[in-house]
Amino acid sequence: MSIKSAARVVVIGGGVVGASVLYHLTKAGWTDVLLIEREELTSGSTWHAAGGMHTVNGDPNVAKLQQYTINLYKELERISGQSCGMHITGGLMLAGTPERMDWLKMAKARGRYLGMDLEIISPDEAAKLFPPMDKKHFLGAIYDPIEGHVDPSGVTYAYAKSAQIAGAEIVRHTRVTDLIARADGSWDVITTQGNVHAEHVVNAGGLWAREVGRMVGLELPILAMEHQYLITEKIPHMVRAEGRKEQVHVIDFEGELYLREERDAILIGTYERACVPWSATETPWDFGQNLLPNDLERIAPSLEVAFQHFPVLAESGIAKVVNGPFTFAPDGNPLVGPVKGLKNFWVACGVIAGFSQGGGVGLVLSQWMVEGDPGADVWAMDVSRYGDWATLAYTNAKVRENYSRRFRIRFPNEELTAARPLRTTPIYDRLQAEHAVFGDYCGLEHPLWFAPTAAEASEEVTFRRSSAHSHVAAECKAVRDSVGLLEISNYGKFEITGPGAADWLSRVMANHVPNVGRIALAPMLNECGKLIGDFTVCRPSEQRFFLIGTYAAESYYLRWFERTMPSSGVSVRPCAMEYVGLSVAGPNSRALLQSVVRDDLSTAQFPFMSFRRMDVGMIPAFVGRVSFTGDLGYEIWVTTDYQRALFDLLKQAGQVYGLKSFGGRALHCMRVEKGFGTWAREFRPIYGPYEAGLSRFVDLKKGDFVGRDAALKEKESGGALRLVSFAVDASDADCLGDEPIWHDGKVVGWVTSGAYGHTVKRSLALGYVPASLANATSGFEVEIIGERHKAERLSAPAFDADGSRMRS
Numbered sequence: 001m002s003i004k005s006a007a008r009v010v011v012i013g014g015g016v017v018g019a020s021v022l023y024h025l026t027k028a029g030w031t032d033v034l035l036i037e038r039e040e041l042t043s044g045s046t047w048h049a050a051g052g053m054h055t056v057n058g059d060p061n062v063a064k065l066q067q068y069t070i071n072l073y074k075e076l077e078r079i080s081g082q083s084c085g086m087h088i089t090g091g092l093m094l095a096g097t098p099e100r101m102d103w104l105k106m107a108k109a110r111g112r113y114l115g116m117d118l119e120i121i122s123p124d125e126a127a128k129l130f131p132p133m134d135k136k137h138f139l140g141a142i143y144d145p146i147e148g149h150v151d152p153s154g155v156t157y158a159y160a161k162s163a164q165i166a167g168a169e170i171v172r173h174t175r176v177t178d179l180i181a182r183a184d185g186s187w188d189v190i191t192t193q194g195n196v197h198a199e200h201v202v203n204a205g206g207l208w209a210r211e212v213g214r215m216v217g218l219e220l221p222i223l224a225m226e227h228q229y230l231i232t233e234k235i236p237h238m239v240r241a242e243g244r245k246e247q248v249h250v251i252d253f254e255g256e257l258y259l260r261e262e263r264d265a266i267l268i269g270t271y272e273r274a275c276v277p278w279s280a281t282e283t284p285w286d287f288g289q290n291l292l293p294n295d296l297e298r299i300a301p302s303l304e305v306a307f308q309h310f311p312v313l314a315e316s317g318i319a320k321v322v323n324g325p326f327t328f329a330p331d332g333n334p335l336v337g338p339v340k341g342l343k344n345f346w347v348a349c350g351v352i353a354g355f356s357q358g359g360g361v362g363l364v365l366s367q368w369m370v371e372g373d374p375g376a377d378v379w380a381m382d383v384s385r386y387g388d389w390a391t392l393a394y395t396n397a398k399v400r401e402n403y404s405r406r407f408r409i410r411f412p413n414e415e416l417t418a419a420r421p422l423r424t425t426p427i428y429d430r431l432q433a434e435h436a437v438f439g440d441y442c443g444l445e446h447p448l449w450f451a452p453t454a455a456e457a458s459e460e461v462t463f464r465r466s467s468a469h470s471h472v473a474a475e476c477k478a479v480r481d482s483v484g485l486l487e488i489s490n491y492g493k494f495e496i497t498g499p500g501a502a503d504w505l506s507r508v509m510a511n512h513v514p515n516v517g518r519i520a521l522a523p524m525l526n527e528c529g530k531l532i533g534d535f536t537v538c539r540p541s542e543q544r545f546f547l548i549g550t551y552a553a554e555s556y557y558l559r560w561f562e563r564t565m566p567s568s569g570v571s572v573r574p575c576a577m578e579y580v581g582l583s584v585a586g587p588n589s590r591a592l593l594q595s596v597v598r599d600d601l602s603t604a605q606f607p608f609m610s611f612r613r614m615d616v617g618m619i620p621a622f623v624g625r626v627s628f629t630g631d632l633g634y635e636i637w638v639t640t641d642y643q644r645a646l647f648d649l650l651k652q653a654g655q656v657y658g659l660k661s662f663g664g665r666a667l668h669c670m671r672v673e674k675g676f677g678t679w680a681r682e683f684r685p686i687y688g689p690y691e692a693g694l695s696r697f698v699d700l701k702k703g704d705f706v707g708r709d710a711a712l713k714e715k716e717s718g719g720a721l722r723l724v725s726f727a728v729d730a731s732d733a734d735c736l737g738d739e740p741i742w743h744d745g746k747v748v749g750w751v752t753s754g755a756y757g758h759t760v761k762r763s764l765a766l767g768y769v770p771a772s773l774a775n776a777t778s779g780f781e782v783e784i785i786g787e788r789h790k791a792e793r794l795s796a797p798a799f800d801a802d803g804s805r806m807r808s
């Protein structure tokens with residue numbers, strides 16, 4: 001058998017994800033597309049999946065793509081004539097604790113602005129929908145009418161046939177053994193049946209995606225885990241009487257179980273805590289439609305709970321056990337998109353819920369390839385969210401943690417412990433000595449808040465205000481009243497140099513380039529005029545710039561920079577951990593810093609938004625006069641070797657001002673008090689700069705820049721949405737993000753950030769509402785843990801409305 005010699009796209013892998021990508025490429029208009037499968041279609045993790053599907057997801061943007069996937073199956077059946085084996089039974093999520101009830105209320109609330117029809121019901125009502133449950137173990141449930149299951153093989157073939165009808169080709173029993181890049185960015189795909197020259201390659205290799213990545217020098221952060229489900233023998237209760245509907249799907253969070261009716265019996269699966277990775281370093285190529293040996297011992301603790309919660313299970317035997325592997329990324333979300341440094345190489349892997357997410361993954365990837373933009377907010381599953389720090393062993397530790405917690409609540413203030421501490425800055429032990437409670441950010445330890453004593457340096461996990469509340473309040477007070485010290489190393493940093501640096505930055509950023517010695521805040525837009533970054537652009541000299549932005553987005557930014565950079569005259573160097581930083585903020589920050597520098601820090605000599613090379617004591621540093629607290633403040637950047645000395649110097653000099661260390665939590669409260677947005681919350685690719693309140697940072701007069709035409713249109717039309725601030729009548733719980741905003745009894749928007757404003761002594765929220773409501777002052781409510789609270793729209797920042805504190 002020989003293979004065609006050229007195709008516009010080669011998709012590697014004929015599981016549900018590869019088949020979906022193939023179909024969506026044809027739907028987007030690319031029909032010269034070829035899928036290459038090692039064995040038969042479905043021969044990875046797809047064939048033995050339980051086929052369950054649901055719409056609820058922690059990330060609203062992923063939830064939208066799950067809705068899309070489930071709604072797609074009818075279209076596929078119509079086009080292909082192939083049944084997807086769809087059973088829309090509806091589903092229950094059962095709560096056995098008050099915290100889980102709170103979680104359900106929050107999930108229902110989020111569903112409101114996603115157009116989901118979720119209902120909270122009592123244990124009695126739940127038991128009517130799923131009689132095998134013993135209701136005494138539960139406090140309530142969510143009912144979702146759009147849940148069910150499909151036939152995994154039917155779905156994969158329906159995608160494949162629909163793609164073939166549109167002109168796609170599929171070759172089976174052919175393995176891709178190597179990938180060789182050509183100078184023009186196209187690929188030679190080397191297979192067991194000959195070579196194919198392809199403009200684009202998609203890695204949808206599922207269980208082997210890691211091995212396919214290695215063919216191009218890429219170590220993808222994915223790991224396969226063994227997963228078991230079992231099917232009971234026939235249960236009299238489950239025998240379907242004439243006319244009875246199929247029973248609903250069930251997730252029992254406390255039992256960490258999922259269940260559904262399966263032909264007069266029950267299918268039950270669990271994400272066991274004692275989980276086991278499969279093929280931790282290399283996936284064997286000869287693994288086909290095989291299953292792994294059963295290990296019922298491992299799931300015994302979950303089964304014991306299952307026997308109590310669903311007593312019929314204790315009386316029934318086991319007819320079949322399925323133990324199969326499937327792959328996870330460290331956070332459990334898919335890895336999708338183009339890869340920095342590899343032209344025309346795309347990934348669609350790490351998909352743990354192929355039957356809820358496969359359609360959405362295929363849709364966004366095909367749009368990205370054909371249109372140059374995914375057409376949706378895919379940050380939560382963008383492959384670029386991981387950097388070099390996500391090594392094989394890191395991935396192993398995090399995936400095991402994520403798998404074993406799959407049905408557990410992740411509280412907003414909860415810090416997970418696997419793979420920690422991994423990255424630390426030189427002052428880590430100094431901060432530990434001050435009883436810092438650390439958070440993990442891209443594997444880096446950074447201080448969240450400081451406890452007065454070692455004994456108090458821990459916090460209960462909760463959706464409400466925690467024991468850290470009063471300590472964070474003290475940190476905010478220290479900053480607002482005198483001066484605080486914050487470690488700011490956890491930012492992304494880039495050094496941009498060269499004769500073409502200023503011109504390129506002017507083209508890629510929406511704001512003008514700052515003069516030498518100055519700072520400009522600059523949004524970055526895509527061609528559609530949507531926000532794909534926000535930076536502090538600092539210019540120490542004519543041809544040298546520092547860009548400071550979100551560290552988690554470093555690869556995301558670099559991918560965009562590669563796309564827009566000229567072939568010569570500009571060099572971009574990521575230098576996140578070469579420069580670490582400390583910030584002093586508060587009314588006494590100038591006096592403190594002045595006591596250790598020779599430069600004149602008066603506003604006349606070093607005004608707001610200045611940036612300069614200075615000696616701080618003996619330490620060579622860059623100092624910027626800017627602070628995300630919205631107060632008078634300075635950011636001091638030094639190479640890593642100087643950070644300890646800088647810390648000690650500032651601590652010593654700060655004693656006279658009562659200098660207090662503060663952490664990320666206090667910073668968050670203070671930036672919300674100022675209404676300052678941040679990446680991945682207020683600034684995302686679904687918002688335009690005018691909608692996000694960044695109009696003063698868009699310079700339409702400076703000449704052309706990426707996204708200018710679309711930004712101009714947005715300015716003229718006013719955009720559809722508007723970012724606004726609220727003061728919320730909250731009691732013991734503040735907004736966290738993703739809560740619905742109501743106006744006159746209707747859900748009109750969503751919260752992006754929330755915090756208690758310790759200075760202004762009010763609960764605050766930032767969120768998007770329709771532009772038509774941007775000036776309404778009354779009638780707003782925000783739903784926090786199932787309860788609607790009155791919210792006053794603020795027409796100015798809650799703290800220091802005229803910005804005089806940071807400027808004076």
Ligand SMILES: Cc1cc2nc3c(=O)[nH]c(=O)nc-3n(C[C@H](O)[C@H](O)[C@H](O)COP(=O)(O)OP(=O)(O)OC[C@H]3O[C@@H](n4cnc5c(N)ncnc54)[C@H](O)[C@@H]3O)c2cc1C
Pocket residue numbers: 012013014015016017018036037038039040041042043044045046047048049050051052053174175176177204205206207208209212227228229322323324325326348349350351352353354355356357
């Ligand atoms: C026991 C179990 C139960 C599950 N239950 C559910 C569920 O209820 N609901 C749900 O949504 N998901 C479930 N899943 C997960 C689901 O199976 C996956 O999300 C899905 O299969 C991922 O599909 P994929 O296409 O990414 O990968 P795969 O199915 O692994 O497909 C990859 C394909 O690529 C091919 N390939 C790889 N490398 C090459 C190469 N070099 N050359 C040619 N071909 C190559 C492989 O042969 C394979 O066919 C379950 C998984 C398991 C193991």
